[in-house]
Amino acid sequence: MNIHWFPGHMAKAMREIGDSITLVDAVVELLDARIPESSRNPKLYALAGKKPVLVILNKADLADPGMTRRWEAVIRNSGTACVSVNSEKGTGIGRVKELIFQSAKEKLDREEAKGRNRRAVRVMVVGIPNVGKSSLINRLCGKAGAPVADRPGVTRGRKWIRIDKNIELLDTPGVLPPRLDDRQTGIKLAWTGAIRDSLLDPVQLAGELLLFMSAHYPDPLCSRYGLPPDLVRELSAEQLLNACGKARGCLRSGGIIDEERISAILLDEFRAGRLGHVTLDFPP
Numbered sequence: 556m557n558i559h560w561f562p563g564h565m566a567k568a569m570r571e572i573g574d575s576i577t578l579v580d581a582v583v584e585l586l587d588a589r590i591p592e593s594s595r596n597p598k599l600y601a602l603a604g605k606k607p608v609l610v611i612l613n614k615a616d617l618a619d620p621g622m623t624r625r626w627e628a629v630i631r632n633s634g635t636a637c638v639s640v641n642s643e644k645g646t647g648i649g650r651v652k653e654l655i656f657q658s659a660k661e662k663l664d665r666e667e668a669k670g671r672n673r674r675a676v677r678v679m680v681v682g683i684p685n686v687g688k689s690s691l692i693n694r695l696c697g698k699a700g701a702p703v704a705d706r707p708g709v710t711r712g713r714k715w716i717r718i719d720k721n722i723e724l725l726d727t728p729g730v731l732p733p734r735l736d737d738r739q740t741g742i743k744l745a746w747t748g749a750i751r752d753s754l755l756d757p758v759q760l761a762g763e764l765l766l767f768m769s770a771h772y773p774d775p776l777c778s779r780y781g782l783p784p785d786l787v788r789e790l791s792a793e794q795l796l797n798a799c800g801k802a803r804g805c806l807r808s809g810g811i812i813d814e815e816r817i818s819a820i821l822l823d824e825f826r827a828g829r830l831g832h833v834t835l836d837f838p839p
């Protein structure tokens with residue numbers, strides 16, 4: 556299973572983010588709460604330089620709540636502000652605004668002490684494809700979000716959106732290239748929908764997902780597909796796929812399991828959270 560991210564795309568994406576970072580006070584890095592390690596791009600910190608990076612764990616509704624608490628602690632202990640949210644429903648958005656405001660408060664206080672007018676904190680949102688950047692931006696804006704007049708010095712027509720009197724947001728989110736350097740990372744990105752299925756073999760993906768689920772989250776899998784809880788850990792990927800296929804009636808003529816169909820169903824159900832609250836990256 557090989558996944559390629561073209562080096563040219565990578566360089567261009569990083570350059571675009573680098574250009575925008577010079578315009579903001581802080582960067583909001585959106586991670587997928589199910590894969591806080593696999594969805595982060597360590598190169599971002601070099602680009603951000605001394606600017607604060609705030610980590611938001613999005614899609615927390617799909618992740619294992621106990622694991623999310625542990626990840627928040629790990630990230631905070633590393634000196635980075637962190638909060639978990641559900642950008643689809645809007646849960647946790649108030650806390651995001653507080654963190655953004657806090658991140659640059661000292662800098663703005665210093666500017667004001669030097670006699671400059673008080674201004675809003677400027678931020679941009681970055682994250683891998685499909686992590687929920689647009690959803691978060693929409694939630695932050697709510698109804699109050701209104702475009703801010705073009706600011707002198709902002710080239711290439713980039714617009715600012717006023718979130719409230721304290722925060723302005725650069726309207727274009729930065730799409731960070733996902734890290735595909737290691738196979739396990741690539742698979743987790745595919746399971747969560749960050750990279751397109753067409754790049755990978757869905758039957759292999761679903762089979763490996765079943766092995767992961769049976770090892771770490773057997774209960775929701777067993778209850779949904781009627782698998783035997785005492786035996787599920789012993790089953791191979793193929794046996795698990797077959798059992799799930801049978802449970803769903805995914806059969807071809809002759810009673811052979813339709814592996815493509817059950818694989819697509821399993822991946823869809825996982826992504827929609829129907830296989831339970833699952834975290835794929837374990838905190839150190």
Ligand SMILES: Nc1nc2c(ncn2[C@@H]2O[C@H](COP(=O)(O)OP(=O)(O)OP(=O)(O)O)[C@@H](O)[C@H]2O)c(=O)[nH]1
Pocket residue numbers: 613614615616617640641642643644682683684685686687688689690691730
């Ligand atoms: N369950 C859940 N789904 C979410 C959440 N946030 C976003 N989504 C869903 O995730 C999908 C991608 O969301 P977007 O906001 O379009 O993600 P994006 O990062 O802007 O994606 P690109 O622009 O394609 O890179 C959509 O189907 C959203 O409804 C969340 O907190 N929980």
Ligand SMILES: [Mg+2]
Pocket residue numbers: 688689690728
């Ligand atoms: Mg988007």
